[in-house]
Amino acid sequence: MKLILALDSSQRLGGSVTLLAEDGRRAEVFHDRDQGYAESFFALVDEGLERLGSRIEEVGAIVVIRGPGSFTGLRIGVMTAKSLAFALDRPLYAAGSLQMLALAAGAEDGSPPSPDGAGSVLALLDAGRGAAYAAAWSFSAAAREAIAEPQRLSLDEVAALASRLGPARRVVALGENVASLAEELAGGGFEPVVVSSLASIAAAACRRGDPWCPSVEPSTLLPVYLGLSQAERIHGIDLGDEVHRLRPPRPGK
Amino acid sequence: MRVLGIESSCDETAVACVDDGGVRSNLISSQVDLHRHFGGVVPELASRAHLSNILPVLSAALEEAGWTLDEVEAVAATAGPGLIGAVLMGLSCAKSVAWARRLPFVGVHHIEGHILANDIERPMTLPALVLVVSGGHTQTVWMEAPGRYRVLGKTRDDAAGETLDKAAKLMGLGYPGGPLIEKLAAGGRAGAISLPVGLRRRGELDFSFSGLKTAVRLRLEAMGDEVSEADRADLARALQDAVIESLVLKTAAALDALGAGRVRGLYLAGGVARNAALRDAFESLAAARRLVFTPPPPAYCTDNAAMIAWAGRHRLLAGQRDSLQLGAFARRPLSSWS
Ligand SMILES: Nc1ncnc2c1ncn2[C@@H]1O[C@H](COP(=O)(O)OP(=O)(O)OP(=O)(O)O)[C@@H](O)[C@H]1O
Ligand SMILES: [Mg+2]
Numbered sequence: 001m002k003l004i005l006a007l008d009s010s011q012r013l014g015g016s017v018t019l020l021a022e023d024g025r026r027a028e029v030f031h032d033r034d035q036g037y038a039e040s041f042f043a044l045v046d047e048g049l050e051r052l053g054s055r056i057e058e059v060g061a062i063v064v065i066r067g068p069g070s071f072t073g074l075r076i077g078v079m080t081a082k083s084l085a086f087a088l089d090r091p092l093y094a095a096g097s098l099q100m101l102a103l104a105a106g107a108e109d110g111s112p113p114s115p116d117g118a119g120s121v122l123a124l125l126d127a128g129r130g131a132a133y134a135a136a137w138s139f140s141a142a143a144r145e146a147i148a149e150p151q152r153l154s155l156d157e158v159a160a161l162a163s164r165l166g167p168a169r170r171v172v173a174l175g176e177n178v179a180s181l182a183e184e185l186a187g188g189g190f191e192p193v194v195v196s197s198l199a200s201i202a203a204a205a206c207r208r209g210d211p212w213c214p215s216v217e218p219s220t221l222l223p224v225y226l227g228l229s230q231a232e233r234i235h236g237i238d239l240g241d242e243v244h245r246l247r248p249p250r251p252g253k
Numbered sequence: 254m255r256v257l258g259i260e261s262s263c264d265e266t267a268v269a270c271v272d273d274g275g276v277r278s279n280l281i282s283s284q285v286d287l288h289r290h291f292g293g294v295v296p297e298l299a300s301r302a303h304l305s306n307i308l309p310v311l312s313a314a315l316e317e318a319g320w321t322l323d324e325v326e327a328v329a330a331t332a333g334p335g336l337i338g339a340v341l342m343g344l345s346c347a348k349s350v351a352w353a354r355r356l357p358f359v360g361v362h363h364i365e366g367h368i369l370a371n372d373i374e375r376p377m378t379l380p381a382l383v384l385v386v387s388g389g390h391t392q393t394v395w396m397e398a399p400g401r402y403r404v405l406g407k408t409r410d411d412a413a414g415e416t417l418d419k420a421a422k423l424m425g426l427g428y429p430g431g432p433l434i435e436k437l438a439a440g441g442r443a444g445a446i447s448l449p450v451g452l453r454r455r456g457e458l459d460f461s462f463s464g465l466k467t468a469v470r471l472r473l474e475a476m477g478d479e480v481s482e483a484d485r486a487d488l489a490r491a492l493q494d495a496v497i498e499s500l501v502l503k504t505a506a507a508l509d510a511l512g513a514g515r516v517r518g519l520y521l522a523g524g525v526a527r528n529a530a531l532r533d534a535f536e537s538l539a540a541a542r543r544l545v546f547t548p549p550p551p552a553y554c555t556d557n558a559a560m561i562a563w564a565g566r567h568r569l570l571a572g573q574r575d576s577l578q579l580g581a582f583a584r585r586p587l588s589s590w591s
Contacts, residue, residue, distance in 0.1 A: 035578075038341050042352045042577040056353065071297065072338055075304050079342050083349030086308055087322060219308045231295040243287065243298055244305040247266070249280035249313050252552040252559065 002060030003052070005045065005084070006203035009037035009077040010069030010097045011125060011174060017041070018199040019048040019059075020207060027051040028200050037076045059088060063206045063213065065198050066094040067224035068133040068150060069125060074223035082218040094221055095202040095213040097174075098123040098135040098150045103212065104201050105172040105193040106139070119168035120147060122161065122190070124182060126175030127152050133226060134158050136165060152226050155181055162190070174198070254569060255326045257315075257350070258562025259307065261343030262335025262363050263388070264294045266306040269558035270318035270325075271566055276373060277318035279552065279559040282306045289428060296336045303342035311346070314558075322354060329565020332360030332575075333582035334389070340581040348577045359568045360579045364390055364587050366560035367522040369399060370553035373563050378518030378545040382511065384504050386531070387523030388414040388429070391460050391500075393507035394587060395516070399567040402587050405507040406458030413496050414525045416462040420469045420492050424485060434489045435528055441483075441490025446472065448495040450502065458510060460503050465495055493530060501534050508542060519544040524555040 002022055009015040015031040027048035031040055049055065064081035067074045078094075085092035101123035118140045125133040131154055136147040148161055155177075162171070162185055171190040173182035186192040195201065205213040222244055232238055260267040264284040270277040284302045288294045315321060330347030333340050344360065351358035367390075368383050382405075383394045391414075392407035411419065414431055421430020426437065448468045451461030469492055476484055508516060519539045525531065532548045539546030553560050 036580055038345055038348075039578045039580045041345075042348060045352070056355070072300075072341070075300055075338070076341060076345050079304055079307070079345040080349050082308060083346040084353050086311075087350045087353035219312075220305070222305060225301075229295065229297040229301070231291055231298060235291060237290055239287070239290070239298075243301050246309055247282040247284060247286075247302070247306055249266075249268075249282040249306075249310045251317075252267070252269075252279040252281050252555075252557040 003054055003058050004061050004063060004203045004206050005059045006063040006199040006206065007041065007077050007081050008065040008197070008199040008202070009041070009073040010065040010067055010198065011073065012070045014174065014196070015073065016197040016199045017044040017048055018197060018203045019045070019052055019054070020200075020203040021052060021054070025052060026200065026203070028197050030197070037073055041080055056088070059090060061091050061093060061206060062088070063093040063095060063199075063202045065097050065100065065202055066221070067097055068127070068152070068226040069097050071225060074225070078221060078223050082221050085218040091215050092218045092221065093206045093213050094216045095205060096150060096224060097125060097198055098133060099212040100198045100201040100205070101125070101172045101174060101195060102135070102137050103205055103210070104195040105170045119170065120165045122165060122169065122171045122185070124158065124171065124173040124175070124178040126177045130155060130177070132158050132178050132181070134161060136161060138166070150224070150226060254566055255320070255324055256562045256566045256569065257325045257328050258361075258558040258565055259311070259330040259343040259347045260363070260366070260556055260558040260561045261303045261307065262331045262333065262340050263556060264288055264299050265556040266303050266310050267556060267558035268307070268311045268314040269562045270314055270320055271559060271562040276559045277320070278314045279557055280310050280314045280317065281557055282310050285428070292422065292428065294336070296338055299336055300338035300342060303339055307342060307346050322350070325350075325354065325356060327357040327359070327565070327569050329359050329361050329562055329569070331363045331366065331561050332579055333363065334584045335363055337581050337583045344579070344581050352577055357569060357574050358577060359565045359573060360575045361561045361564045361568070362585070362587060363561070365402070366564045368394065368396065368402070368520070369564040369567060370522060370560040371520045371547070371549045372399070373553055373559060374550060375547065377520065380516055381518035381520050382504065382507055382516050383520040383522050384500060385522045386413045386500060386525035388412060388418065390523065391462070393458065393504055395507070395511060400571060404586060404588050405510060406460060406503050408460040408462060409452070410461055410463035411466060413460070413462060413500060414523065416466055416496060417492070417525070419466055423470055423473055424488070431525055431528065434493055435530070437486050437489035438493040438530070441486035441488070443490060443494060445487040446491035448491045450495055450499045453502070456506060458503060458506050460499060462496070462499070465492070493528070497531050497534050500531065501538055505538065517545060519546045521549055522554070526554045527551045
């Protein structure tokens, strides 16, 4: 049986591993708060496999949450996922964290918040230092359209974005800071949606062939950082792709 | 045993394949061009660059060895010390490959890698005293066998390589400074300028280089804006001589502290071990003490993965295995490792 193995270490807390079988059986294992992602990943995957009574060889595809989120967490997830895809010789899929939140809020099965078949969703993640990663989409059973592409915003800017969304609207948030913001919005006409595992949402999206979970080339996959490194900000240098470019290996000499 | 080794503790992405016959491939992708913009290694950018480079370097290393993943029997990676986010990249890749292929995995202490670089081309003469001189470490290590180390003396402030790098920056030479100082020093006169050697007192095993760095700065200030090429060469020569004098003095002190008969071999490890004058000085020290000394191959002195794979191979052959829950560490003394 071909399993989908989905990894999420994109946020500072609450990462998970999901194994999804073809018959819909699912093992969802959450990271322990006290252990780093790099330490626990394989114990989690092993636990998931054991719950399904499956073996490594049955993994047929790898999915990873590519961001935005915590830089270190994103890199551990992406590095692990691309290495697994390479070593298992299986296809790799990558999904945006904000897109997966939006899927959980109804865009997934086209169940929009209003009976006339249309609505919008605001997706929020903690970005540290009083900021949020935010994006908004309008959607119906037929289409999804970006109102605001994923970006890093101050909490005030998020409030301004929220006010632009029409009447049938949902808010979905993951993270301590944005949770309280989402609560406020819920008081102001937003229907709140709760999610726990981005990995499970992504595994399901991959199974459906959702366009928000495309297949990617392992050797070139990068996280979505949404922002410069601190060094670039401080020095006022934007190195762009220069950071990620392939630096051809040479023999040690 | 065929071992795949990965090194990503600083600004070099390196992967190597080794087997019982030696090194089959040893590839390095350097980020020096990236960090040059900032005058030193930027941890966040190092991590980002490792993430895009590890798999391509790994594929190239396998290809050069004439291996596929099917040939690999075990995986080793640097677990520290180093920049934690950078270490995590190589470590995560190595653990993934080990898990996916159900292969044994070991983490390697980067400094043990530097030391065992001496063992790659011929077995080391043990027990030995090893002087580790790299960008982040300067220490004398008593080595009984692979895996059995005791640190005798270490630097109380800057490492030797760091001192050369910082002084080179002050002199406007560029980065990394060690090789540039060596080149410039070749044209300088011995004794033209005198610089201090830290913690000179008898019996003191620790090193200190911060006074030397300050002395270089003061010298440069005294020379003013118009420094002649000859003066710069003399200064580079004085700096190199002072560093080497300190290294030899402390190595001799460590040998004295160990006492006669406890050591048969003398070794150099780390990037500064590429320095020809230091190698010559160790040649003389070894001869005076009747110790076996063979300088390490230059390719295995600065950061590389051959030394990591080789150190991993030693641990594996000794029956050691690490769990895939092994974490990365930024610092950890060599003696407490393994
Ligand atoms: N020919 C040379 N003469 C003197 N120093 C040199 C020479 N070549 C390289 N170095 C120095 O070696 C250092 C780099 O060595 P290495 O790669 O072992 O250090 P590192 O990995 O940065 O530090 P560590 O191993 O302690 O974590 C630099 O400080 C560099 O200037
Ligand atoms: Mg090193």
